[in-house]
Amino acid sequence: GQQVMQIPQYQHVQExxxxxxxxxxxxxxxxxQWYKQRPGGHPVFLIQLVKSGEVKKQKRxxxxxxxxxxxxxxxxxxxxxxxxxxxxxxxxxxxxxxxTFGEGTQLTVxx
Amino acid sequence: xxxxxxxxxxxxxxxxxxxxxxxEQHLGHNAMYWYKQSAxxxxxxxxxxxxxxxxxxxxVPSRFSPECPNSSHLFLHLHTLQPEDSALYLCASSxxxxxxxxxxxxxxxxxxxxx
Numbered sequence: 001g002q003q004v005m006q007i008p009q010y011q012h013v014q015e016x017x018x019x020x021x022x023x024x025x026x027x028x029x030x031x032x033q034w035y036k037q038r039p040g041g042h043p044v045f046l047i048q049l050v051k052s053g054e055v056k057k058q059k060r061x062x063x064x065x066x067x068x069x070x071x072x073x074x075x076x077x078x079x080x081x082x083x084x085x086x087x088x089x090x091x092x093x094x095x096x097x098x099x100t101f102g103e104g105t106q107l108t109v110x111x
Numbered sequence: 112x113x114x115x116x117x118x119x120x121x122x123x124x125x126x127x128x129x130x131x132x133x134x135e136q137h138l139g140h141n142a143m144y145w146y147k148q149s150a151x152x153x154x155x156x157x158x159x160x161x162x163x164x165x166x167x168x169x170x171v172p173s174r175f176s177p178e179c180p181n182s183s184h185l186f187l188h189l190h191t192l193q194p195e196d197s198a199l200y201l202c203a204s205s206x207x208x209x210x211x212x213x214x215x216x217x218x219x220x221x222x223x224x225x226x
Contacts (some may be wrong), residue, residue, distance in 0.1 A: 033214055042201055043154070045214040088154070090215075097209045098167065103153040 002027050002093045006102035014110050019076040021105035023089035029084055032072045032091040033099070043088060081107045114138045115218035117202050123224045124192065132187040132221045134202030142208035143185040144215065145177060146201040154201070160185060161208035174188045199223070 003026040011084075013019050023032065031050045035043040047056055049065035049072060056063045061082075062075045076083055086104040093100070115136045115177075136143060145157040152200050159167035160179040176188040185202055199222050203215040 031212060042217040042219050043215075045216070047215060048212065050212065098156065098159075099215065101156075102155040 001097075002091075002096065002100050004089060004091050004100045006089060006104040006105050008105055010106045010108075011104060012108045012110065013079050015081060016078050019079050019083070019107055021065070021074050021087050021089075021107075023072040023074075023091070023102050025070045025093075026092050027070070027093045029069050029091040030094045030096075032069075033091055034072075034074055035090060035101075036062060036085050036089045037104070038085040041085075060107065075105075081109050081111055083107060084109050103110075114216050115202060115204055117200075117218035117221050119221060121222045121224075123226060124189070125226055126192060126194075128192075129188070129190040131189065132200055132202075132223075134185055134218055136185075136202075136204040136216070136218075138204055138206075138216060139188060140204040140206050140216070141182055142205045143182070144180060144186065144203040144205075144218075145187050146203060148201055148220070149197075150200040158187075159208060166208060183193075184204055185191040189223075192223075194225050197225045 005024050027086050033048045034046040037043045047063050052069050053067045054065040060077045064073045086106045088104045090099045090101045118133045121202040142161045144159050147155040154221045157171045158177040163179050174191050178186040202221045204219040205215045
């Protein structure tokens with residue numbers, strides 16, 4: 001079955017440093033979504049990427065979808081303590097209906 | 112955010128108890144989901160309902176029994192659980208199940224502890 005893998009599993013950064021999490025799928029994806037879960041909270045939808053090579057920005061967050069539509073990344077510039085949480089990618093296999101979540105990257109930011 | 116609500120927020124139950132988790136979505140969505148989130152594990156999809164019909168059941172033990180009486184409500188009935196069933200149970204909804212481009216909206220979850 002489809003697998004979606006994320007690395008790293010954990011990332012500790014100093015406030016102001018950049019952060020990147022990577023998402024890789026075993027199959028070609030029709031789209032990929034990113035979610036953020038704050039400590040003690042629930043996943044909240046951030047963004048969706050659909051096109052090959054697509055890049056989208058939300059303030060300090062940059063999301064990329066690979067040319068082959070099998071990988072994606074989330075980059076945060078100059079992290080802040082409000083960025084703390086677990087970031088999940090979730091993708092749908094081409095022709096599939098299920099959204100498969102990655103294991104998530106847990107980000108901690110030291111002030 | 113009050114689009115998807117879940118009750119109770121916390122539940123402690125013994126292995127011989129029977130309890131139910133409730134989820135309600137106020138978004139007019141047609142698909143609802145139950146996920147299990149354990150420490151150090153990815154989100155595990157348990158059940159999916161689309162237009163009140165169960166469309167996925169991912170090898171979940173029979174001690175978990177879902178019910179979807181209408182498109183706004185979803186229940187998870189629990190009985191004779193095991194300690195390893197302790198986890199955060201998340202309900203989610205989306206506009207449509209089979210379409211590609213719809214995101215999921217999650218409820219706050221029920222933190223379940225089985226003693």
